[in-house]
Amino acid sequence: MSSAISATRFSVLDRSRVRAGHDGPGALRDTVRFAQQAEALGYHRFWVSEHHSVPGVAGSAPTVLAAAVAAATSTIRVGTGGVMLPNHQPLVVAEQFGVLESLFPGRIDMGLGRSVGFTDGIRRALGHGKKDAEEFATLVAELLGYFSGEQSAHPHVHARPAEGLRIPAFVLATGAGAQVAAAAGLPLVIAAVRGEGEMLRAVDGYRDAFRPSAWGEQPYVVLSGTVAVAATTEQARRILLPEAWSTAYSRTHGEFPPLAPAETIAGLRMTERERALFDEAQRGQLHGTEDEVADGLEKLIDRSGADEFLVTTSTYDRAALLDSYRRLARITASR
Template sequence: MTALSILELVRVTEETDARGALDNARDLAAHAEKWGYRRIWVAEHHNMPGIASAATSIVLAHIAAGSDTIRVGAGGIMLPNHAPYVIAEQFGTLARLFPGRIDLGLGRAPGTDQLTLRALRRSPEAADNFPQDVLELQAFLGPVASGQRIQAVPAAGTAVPLWILGSSTFGAMLAAEFGLPYAFASHFAPDLLLEALEIYRSRFKPSEQLDRPYAMVGVNVVAAGTDAEARRLATTQQMSFADIFRGARGLSRPPIDDIESYWSPMEKAQAMRMLARSIVGSPATVRSGMEALVAETGADELIVVSDVYDHATRLRSFELIAEAGDAGSKGSI
C-alpha cells in the first residue's frame, strides 16, 4: 500500500468547543505518528463555526508541539488571502521551531465566502496572481540573494517544501510547470481527479525541490468493526454536506441511524457526487477500497479525512485505516 497521511478538519462539534477541537487535533497527531502516518495537515477556512483552523500557522504550532516525528503542514494556505511575505515569515518560523517537519500546501480558492473575503481585505481578483505569488513565496523561503533588500526573517534559507493543492486542472498544470508535488482534493471534488493527475504527470518539469512527479490523493475513509457501523458513523459527514447546500454551516453533528430522514433527494444527489470517492466500512472493506484507489490513480500518497464525530471513535477509525493500509510502508518526500 502507498503512504498514508491525514487531513485534520479541526471540527467543532455539538459537544466540543474550539479549544477541544484544537486539543483533539494535537492528540490525533501524537497517535498518528505511532501508527505510521507520514503527515498531518490542516486547512485554512474562515467564518465557519464548525472548523477551528482559521489561524492555520498557529494551529500547526500547537499540533507540532504535541508530537515528535510526524510532518505537520497546511493543506492548505489559501494564498490569495495573504501577502506571500507574511506566509513566508510564518512558515519559516515554524520550520525553525520544528526543523524538517513542516509542509506548506497552497491553494488558490479563498476558503470562505465573498463577504468574509472583503473582511480579510483581499480582492477576489487576487487569485489571478496565484502563480506569481507562489514564486514570490518560494523565493522568500530560499537563500538570500546578493543585494536582496527585503528578507523574510527567519524564513530565508529554510526551503520549506511547497505543494500545490487543487480540485481542477489548473493546479495540476501549475504544479507540473513549477516542478512541485501535487495534492488533489478528491475528498470533496472528485470529478476531475484522473484528468488532473494525467495532466500533472505528463507535463511535469523537474525542479530543485522535486525530480519526478509526486501525487497525493485526498479521500474520505471511515473505518469501524463492521460495514454497518462505519456507514452509521459516516452520516456525520453526510449531514455536514447537506448543511452546506442549505447554507447552514454549523457544528458537527453526532451520527444518526437513518440518513434518508435528514436530507432531501436533491441534497443526497449533490452530496453523493461530492463524496463519490469515499471508502466506508470494515477493515477489509477499507483495505480493498484503498488498494483499488491506488491502483486506479497511481497515487504516491493518500491523505485521509475521517470525519467521525466522537474523538475516541475517530482515533479508532484512523488506527484501523493505518492497519488496513500498512501506513508508512513506502518511500517518501
C-alpha cells in the same frame, strides 16, 4: 502484502471540526491530541487547514495550529493543507514557515492553496477578492523566491529566517492548481471532488507537464480523500454520516453546522433536495471493513499511481474516528 498499499505513505488532514455540544477551543485541543495519536499510529504527516468565519470549523490560523501540533509531537511531519496563499502576503507566509522550520527542523511541510474567502463578506474582511485566486502562480513563485533569496517582486526584501531554508512545498489542486504545481516542479495534492475520472485526468496532465525544479525532481502525487474503517460495513458508513450531512446542509444554508451524532442524522426528515445533496456528499468516499477498504485502496492507488494518501475523515464520535484510523494503520502495515 499489497504492493500498492505497502509502497504508499499515509497521512492525516484534520479540519478541527466542531461537534454538537462542544466549542471551537475544544475542537482545536482535539486536533492537537489527534496529532499525537496519529504519530503513535505511524502516520507520515499531520496537516491542518485554513477556514475563515466558517461556522462549525475552528481551524482558521493553520501556521499557529501547526506550531502547537509540532510542539506536542516529536517525529510526525507537520504542515498545512493548506495556507490559502491569495489571502496572505507571500513575505509573511515565508516568515511564518521559516520560524516553524527553525523551531522544528526537518518536520515542517508547506501546503499551499488558491482558495479565497467563503463569502463576499469574508473576502472583504480579508482584503481580497475572487480575482486574487487568479494570481496564485505569481504568488507561489514569489513565496518560493523568498526561500531561495531569488524573488524579484520586491528587491532587497529578505524573509528572515526563511531565506536559505528548504521546506517541502505542496500545491492543492483547486482550480488551476495542478498546472501550477507542474510548472513550479512541486508535489500535487488532489481529491476526487468532481469524480474519479476527472481527478485521474488531472493527475496525468500534471505528470505530463511537470518541470523538474530545485523543489522537486519528479512528480509526486498525494491523493486526498475520506476513508472510514470499522468492524462492519454499516458501522463504517455511519462514521461518514455527520460530515456528509454537514456538507449537504452547507449547500442549502451557506454554513457548516457542528457535527451531530450519526443517530441524529439517520433520523432526520430531509427535503428532496437535501436528500440528493446528502447522497451526493457520500459518493466517492471509501468505507467498509479492513478487507473491503484494503481492496478499494489498492485499486485506487493502482489506477492513480499515487505516492501518498492523505486521509481527511471527520465525524462526531471521536472514539469511532480513532478506531477507524487505527484499523487503517493496521491495513497499511500488514496487508
